[in-house]
Amino acid sequence: MDEAYRLAVDASAIFSETDLAGNITYVNDQFCAISGYTAEELSGQNHRILNSGHHPHEFFVELWAAILRRKVWKGEICNRAKDGTLYWVESTIIGLLDPATNRVLKYVSIRFEVTEKRQLLQTLQWRAGHDVLTNLPNRFLLTERLDQAIANSYEQQVAVGVLDLDGFKQVNDSYGHAIGDRLLIEVARRLMKVVRGEDVVARLGGDEFVLILNIRNVEEVRVAIQRIMGALSASYYIDRIRIDISASIGLTIYPADDEDADTLLRHADQAMYQAKQNGRNCVRYFDVSLEKAEQIVFDTVARIRLALELNELLLYYQPKVNLRNGTIEGFEALLRWQHPNEGIILPMSFLPRVERTELIVEIGEWVISQALHQITLWAKAGHTWSISINIAAFHFQKRNFSHRLETLLACYPNAPPSSLDIEIVESVVLDDFEQVAQCLAECQKLGVTFSLDDFGTGYSSLSYLKLLPTQTIKIDQSFIRNMLTDKDDLALTKVIIGLAKAFGRKVVAEGVETVAHSERLMNLGCDIAQGYGIAKPMRIEQVCTWAEQYVSHRTLAYSLALPRKTAAWQSRFSNLPAGLAWQVHVEK
Numbered sequence: 001m002d003e004a005y006r007l008a009v010d011a012s013a014i015f016s017e018t019d020l021a022g023n024i025t026y027v028n029d030q031f032c033a034i035s036g037y038t039a040e041e042l043s044g045q046n047h048r049i050l051n052s053g054h055h056p057h058e059f060f061v062e063l064w065a066a067i068l069r070r071k072v073w074k075g076e077i078c079n080r081a082k083d084g085t086l087y088w089v090e091s092t093i094i095g096l097l098d099p100a101t102n103r104v105l106k107y108v109s110i111r112f113e114v115t116e117k118r119q120l121l122q123t124l125q126w127r128a129g130h131d132v133l134t135n136l137p138n139r140f141l142l143t144e145r146l147d148q149a150i151a152n153s154y155e156q157q158v159a160v161g162v163l164d165l166d167g168f169k170q171v172n173d174s175y176g177h178a179i180g181d182r183l184l185i186e187v188a189r190r191l192m193k194v195v196r197g198e199d200v201v202a203r204l205g206g207d208e209f210v211l212i213l214n215i216r217n218v219e220e221v222r223v224a225i226q227r228i229m230g231a232l233s234a235s236y237y238i239d240r241i242r243i244d245i246s247a248s249i250g251l252t253i254y255p256a257d258d259e260d261a262d263t264l265l266r267h268a269d270q271a272m273y274q275a276k277q278n279g280r281n282c283v284r285y286f287d288v289s290l291e292k293a294e295q296i297v298f299d300t301v302a303r304i305r306l307a308l309e310l311n312e313l314l315l316y317y318q319p320k321v322n323l324r325n326g327t328i329e330g331f332e333a334l335l336r337w338q339h340p341n342e343g344i345i346l347p348m349s350f351l352p353r354v355e356r357t358e359l360i361v362e363i364g365e366w367v368i369s370q371a372l373h374q375i376t377l378w379a380k381a382g383h384t385w386s387i388s389i390n391i392a393a394f395h396f397q398k399r400n401f402s403h404r405l406e407t408l409l410a411c412y413p414n415a416p417p418s419s420l421d422i423e424i425v426e427s428v429v430l431d432d433f434e435q436v437a438q439c440l441a442e443c444q445k446l447g448v449t450f451s452l453d454d455f456g457t458g459y460s461s462l463s464y465l466k467l468l469p470t471q472t473i474k475i476d477q478s479f480i481r482n483m484l485t486d487k488d489d490l491a492l493t494k495v496i497i498g499l500a501k502a503f504g505r506k507v508v509a510e511g512v513e514t515v516a517h518s519e520r521l522m523n524l525g526c527d528i529a530q531g532y533g534i535a536k537p538m539r540i541e542q543v544c545t546w547a548e549q550y551v552s553h554r555t556l557a558y559s560l561a562l563p564r565k566t567a568a569w570q571s572r573f574s575n576l577p578a579g580l581a582w583q584v585h586v587e588k
Contacts, residue, residue: 014089014111020104022046022064034089034113036082052086054078067093067107076114088115120495123488131203132478133181134188140427142202142210146261149200149212150254158254159221161211162268163191163228166246166280168207175241182238183245190231195224206348210265211249218253225249225283233281246281248272257286270297300353304337308363312338315370316537319546320388320508320530323518328547329528330386330421333371334537335363355392364395365408368420372412374540375419381544388421388451393428397435402442409446417447423474425453433467440469451508455496465503473500477511477531484516497526 014034017026024042032039035050042049055078066073073093078086089111095104129141137145149158165187172180184207191201191209200212211228215221229247236243250272252264259267271286273296278284307313317331337345354360371387378385395401409417422443428436440450451472452465465473475496483490493509500507509521512531521529535546 014113016047016109016111018047018107018109020106022107025106031111034081034087035079041082050079050081052078052080054086063093067095070095070097070104076118077111086115087113088118090114120491124492124495127492131205134185134203136188136192136209137200137202139202139204142200142204142212142265143261145200145202146212146264149214150261150264153214153254157215157217157256159211159213159215159224159251160254160264160268161213161225161249161251162204162265162272163209163211163247163249164272164276165207165232166248166276168245171243171245175238175243179238179241179243183236183243186236186238187232190234191228194227194231199224210268215253221251221253225251229281229283248275248280249283250275250286251283252286273297297353300350301357301359304350304354305359305362307337307339308359308366312340313363313366314338315367315374315540317387317540317543318530318537319535319543319550320528321534321550322527323522323529324527328385328550330388330419331543332388332423332530332537333367333374333390335367335390351392356394360392361395361398364391365404367391368405368408369411371420372408372415375415376412379414379416379419383547384419386419386421386449388423390423390453393425396422396424396428396439397432399435402439402446405443405448406446409448418449420448421451421472422448423451423453424470426455437468444469454510465499465505470505472506472508474508474510475526480509480511480517480521480531481513484514484520490520493521493526494524497524501525 014030015026015028016024016031018024024045024047027035027039027042032042035042037049063073063075073091075091076088077091078088080086090113091109091111093107093109095107097103098105129137129144131138146158146160168180168183171183184203187207187209188201188203191211195201195211195213198214200210202210202212204210213221213224215224229249232245232247236245250268250270252267252271254264257264257267267286271284275282275284277296314336315333316336317333319331320329321327322329335347335351337347337350339345351360351363354363367389371389375385375387398404409415409420424436444450449472450468450470451474452468452470453474454476455473473496475493479489479493479496481489483493497507499505506528507526509517509526509529510531512518512521512529513533515533517531517533518529521527535550538546
């Protein structure tokens with residue numbers, strides 16, 4: 001090989017040459033560094049010296065078949081270093097020809113280490129199937145495990161239980177969400193300790209868990225549930241706070257309840273609500289004649305429908321701002337229920353009850369109309385702010401979604417369609433990718449934009465990200481919250497920002513709460529953010545006042561000429577409204 005060419009390759013890649021039998025004739029310093037072998041130890045050896053055992057025999061048969069046909073082989077290979085550690089390389093292998101005879105003289109391999117990338121992808125895949133707080137399987141992985149349990153239940157039964165903690169809301173209200181989160185972690189630990197290795201414990205969200213128990217008879221269920229209830233009822237001590245809490249459990253048993261995974265979970269959920277109605281701290285089994293449980297669900301849906309008709313639903317708005325130049329990018333509209341007796345109710349407390357009903361479509365169209373109406377008012381006042389809205393999967397997957405959206409847009413001719421951004425979650429993509437992609441394309445012809453919400457928490461592949469015509473990726477707040485202290489969350493945040501940039505997408509960070517978060521995000525290349533550190537969700541009548549204060553102090557951040565450390569600067573900085581002072585800090 002030309003010496004100048006070899007020097008260039010040596011400086012940038014892991015390089016080796018082998019003879020026609022696959023024996024090593026040359027390796028560069030980078031090859032030696034990553035493998036742990038010296039050039040002398042490798043010379044004359046076959047590449048099998050690095051075999052990790054990870055790949056099947058057929059893998060190498062296909063590799064050799066390709067290069068013997070004078071093809072260029074490209075792929076990722078897992079190798080084993082001299083000290084036994086595994087590392088991954090992205091390899092390109094090609095035969096070098098003699099110009100005079102057109103025969104292969106030798107094979108050259110150029111490699112780049114991709115171990116860290118593989119590890120990050122594995123972490124992403126793990127996170128896609130697990131709850132961030134408790135490390136238990138989440139809903140996605142739960143469905144997969146339940147399908148497997150059903151498929152393997154030849155001579156046994158499968159008990160499916162939905163477990164909900166009694167009084168958990170009071171714990172959060174009394175001691176704060178940090179204590180509540182630690183309680184959930186301890187509950188998960190106790191559950192994992194008392195179930196058997198083949199059983200599954202998952203977290204659906206909030207204080208709701210799911211149990212999958214492989215059993216031979218109903219007596220085994222009784223014993224297992226008694227053990228679980230006993231473990232959970234023992235007092236919890238968190239930061240010297242004693243917490244006593246019980247659980248309500250709903251159970252159904254397959255194949256007596258001969259349904260699919262989703263239906264079994266719904267039946268267990270209905271039985272759990274029956275346990276709640278019967279005084280809590282108890283267990284109830286699903287029965288097809290559980291008319292009362294069905295009536296509870298029916299009544300809940302009816303009450304939410306009434307709330308829509310009585311104008312009890314309203315939107316709160318949380319701003320998204322550019323951290324670097326301080327401009328207001330727009331607002332996310334967040335649904336709330338102004339209940340006459342219970343006050344403001346968050347959507348997670350009522351939307352799950354209707355998310356698979358036609359009522360969710362009515363609510364979604366109401367949200368779209370409200371957003372377009374507000375965009376019209378803002379445009380008239382000279383504001384160009386966009387509004388992002390969340391659309392449920394059931395609603396978005398309707399075949400007539402784009403047609404209905406077109407009708408609603410026509411009702412508000414003075415609302416620029418480009419100011420409406422529709423947020424969809426990754427799980428929507430997985431259900432029917434082709435239909436979702438078609439719907440996105442149809443809607444974008446109308447002028448609206450789309451964001452992929454909670455990115456990194458689902459299981460969408462890179463091919464989906466490439467093919468879906470979304471303009472924005474929103475990094476889930478679970479990554480942002482701990483990125484300053486958790487190296488995995490920081491690494492994943494970097495990867496997501498890098499992916500967004502690579503695919504030409506805007507990226508928005510959710511859950512920004514501190515100056516340190518905003519500064520780190522800007523350093524990583526993410527300039528747009530939302531979160532409590534900027535502003536909490538607010539009623540519409542508060543938006544313009546907040547924006548005026550924000551713009552005023554953003555201007556102050558640019559124009560303030562006093563040295564940052566002077567008493568005068570500190571005095572002026574300390575008098576800024578809560579939630580705005582961080583902006584001056586960032587800009588100065």
